[in-house]
Amino acid sequence: xxxxxxxxxxxxxxxxxxxSGIYFILRxxxxxxxxxxxxxxxxxxxxxxALPFNTMSRYLEFHEKLAAREAIVRExxxxxxxxxxxxxxxxxxxxxxxxxxxxVALIEIGGQPAVFFYTxxxxxxxxxxxxxxxxAHKRWRLDDHWSYVSY
Numbered sequence: 771x772x773x774x775x776x777x778x779x780x781x782x783x784x785x786x787x788x789x790s791g792i793y794f795i796l797r798x799x800x801x802x803x804x805x806x807x808x809x810x811x812x813x814x815x816x817x818x819x820a821l822p823f824n825t826m827s828r829y830l831e832f833h834e835k836l837a838a839r840e841a842i843v844r845e846x847x848x849x850x851x852x853x854x855x856x857x858x859x860x861x862x863x864x865x866x867x868x869x870x871x872x873x874v875a876l877i878e879i880g881g882q883p884a885v886f887f888y889t890x891x892x893x894x895x896x897x898x899x900x901x902x903x904x905x906a907h908k909r910w911r912l913d914d915h916w917s918y919v920s921y
Contacts, residue, residue, distance in 0.1 A: 787811040828918060831889065832899060839887055842869055843901045846876060846883050
């Protein structure tokens with residue numbers, strides 16, 4: 771459903787941009803009032819491609835749910851939450867389940883318990899936040915234990 775809605779929004783945008791361009795050409799004597807719709811479309815297009823909306827939304831989502839996710843991580847590290855089945859292979863193939871409203875995959879990295887929190891509702895790909903214990907993962911991290919992973 772998401773690709774169809776994205777296509778519909780872009781189609782609507784380009785129809786409005788084309789209409790505002792035609793309006794500007796036909797009413798060029800009424801400048802500057804005739805160019806306002808065209809400027810709004812140009813500003814919107816610039817904002818969509820220039821501003822880091824994905825990065826900002828990820829940052830806000832991470833900090834909004836951090837306390838609840840860390841509580842789940844503490845329970846996983848203490849052994850109160852165990853994997854359904856030992857996962858192997860790719861992270862997205864690990865059996866996932868819902869804990870306190872979070873879709874999680876309980877995995878092991880370097881023999882230590884790790885937790886992957888899915889956030890696939892924010893894009894068209896598998897993505898989310900990976901909690902890794904100290905020393906188990908060397909890739910880019912948001913802080914000592916959290917990494918953003920997408921497939």
